Structures are given as structure tokens and as C-alpha cells.
């Protein structure tokens with residue numbers, strides 16, 4: 001189903017004029033959310049959030065604990081479907097197509113909109129198999145040779161190839177935490193996603209492994225729309241070009257990262273980035 005075009009940018013205060021200008025330059029957003037609310041049973045966790053996500057940028061979701069960042073992130077590839085009490089209203093589109101439409105193939109959607117979790121979660125299989133599994137089930141390889149190429153390319157892109165090329169048969173769970181997280185990123189990349197959602201991907205990692213993931217995010221920028229939930233404002237400032245500030249289930253402000261951090265439009269954003277709560 002093709003959804004309505006949205007000529008107007010979502011009505012959120014912040015640096016929208018700049019985003020409007022870039023939208024004019026880059027064309028339509030990769031993903032659009034309009035009036036999205038998410039409930040867990042009776043409890044509302046997200047209230048009428050509208051946002052555009054572009055392929056050209058890394059977009060950071062920031063805000064105090066419990067404000068709904070992860071909930072909203074999970075609604076972008078229907079991971080909330082796996083939570084029985086969760087209900088999503090409003091519209092979310094990928095290239096203009098309603099991802100909650102009844103005919104949507106959710107397995108295919110989650111390949112197009114991949115996800116990397118807080119805690120690295122490689123399959124308890126070999127490094128090779130961790131990467132090969134997705135392309136195989138999605139029919140992206142015709143032969144073992146094709147699969148070998150995909151595995152190598154994905155590990156290269158995730159900056160892990162040189163570290164693991166001689167031990168592809170070893171189990172993925174035997175790698176260090178940072179390597180496991182890069183393996184998970186390689187696994188997401190292997191099925192040729194258009195969007196990669198990252199839910200606090202560095203929170204279980206030490207500073208060196210964190211720096212490597214941040215470098216990797218920067219390398220991947222522009223090839224995929226990347227959305228990252230982070231508790232670290234320094235990280236948001238380092239890796240993202242767009243920042244969305246959430247508070248109590250609302251999207252308070254969304255704009256250029258540089259503007260959100262140096263000249264926020266909203267008092268609540270200012271209080272958060274200056275450490276008055278959170």
C-alpha cells in the first residue's frame with residue numbers, strides 16, 4: 001500500500017527549517033512516522049510522535065530513562081509485535097509504504113530495517129554461519145561461493161574481517177564483547193538493509209570497543225539510514241547529524257545535532273543537555 005505523500009515536515013519545534021532545506025536537497029525521507037503512539041496495555045509509552053528519518057544521516061534518539069526511546073525505535077521495524085501487550089497507532093512508512101499494513105511481510109521488513117541490540121547477541125554458531133544465515137534464508141546467494149563473498153564483504157564493512165578471517169569456523173560467542181557487537185552489525189549488513197536501528201549498541205562495551213563501534217557507525221553513514229538510541233550525549237554529539245530529544249513519551253525537539261546541543265529550542269532539551277535531569 002502506498003501512503004499519502006507528506007509535503008509538510010512534522011510539526012516539532014527545533015531546527016526544522018534546516019531539515020526542510022535538506023529535505024528539499026535529498027528528497028523524501030527513508031522512514032516517516034506520523035502521530036505514532038505506543039501503548040503497553042493501558043499505559044501509554046509514546047504520544048503522537050511524528051518524525052522523518054533520512055538515509056544520509058545518523059539520527060540519535062536521546063532522553064531520560066523511561067522516556068520511550070527504545071519503544072519508539074522498536075516500532076520502526078515492528079519489534080514491538082513480539083511484546084503481547086504492546087499496541088502501535090498512527091502511521092509508519094518505509095519509502096512511503098505502510099509497515100503496519102496487513103500484507104507486510106515482517107521477516108522481510110526486519111531485513112530491510114535491521115536492528116542491533118544493547119547486549120551483543122550472536123547466534124551460538126560459527127562466525128561464518130552468523131553472517132551466512134540471513135542471506136541464505138532471504139535467498140541472496142545462489143551458491144556457496146556467493147555466500148563466501150557476502151560473508152567476507154559484510155565482515156569487511158563491519159571492520160572485523162582481519163580479526164576473524166582465520167577463524168571463521170569458531171563460535172561467534174567466543175569473540176570479545178566489542179567483536180561480538182561488530183559481528184552483529186555485520187549480520188545486519190549481510191541482508192542488505194536500508195535502515196539500521198541501534199539500541200544503545202555500546203552500553204555493554206569498554207571505551208576502546210565503543211570507539212571502534214562509533215568509527216564503524218561513521219563509516220556506514222550514508223549507506224544506510226542509521227538510528228541510534230544512546231544515553232550518552234557525548235556519543236550522540238560524536239556520531240549523529242540529527243538528534244531527537246524525547247521526554248515522557250513526547251518528541252520534544254528534533255533537529256541538527258549541532259543545533260540541539262548548542263542552541264536547543266526547548267527549555268526541556270536545554271535542561272537535559274545541561275544535566276539538570278536524566
Ligand SMILES: Nc1ncnc2c1ncn2[C@@H]1O[C@H](COP(=O)(O)OP(=O)(O)OP(=O)(O)O)[C@@H](O)[C@H]1O
Nearest residue numbers: 040045063064065066067068069070071072083085
Ligand atoms: N515490555 C514492556 N511492558 C510494559 N511496559 C514497558 C515495556 N517496555 C517498556 N515499558 C515502559 O514504557 C516506558 C518507556 O520505556 P522505554 O524502554 O521505551 O524507554 P527508554 O527511554 O528507552 O528507557 P531507557 O533509556 O531506560 O532504556 C517506560 O515507562 C517502561 O517502563
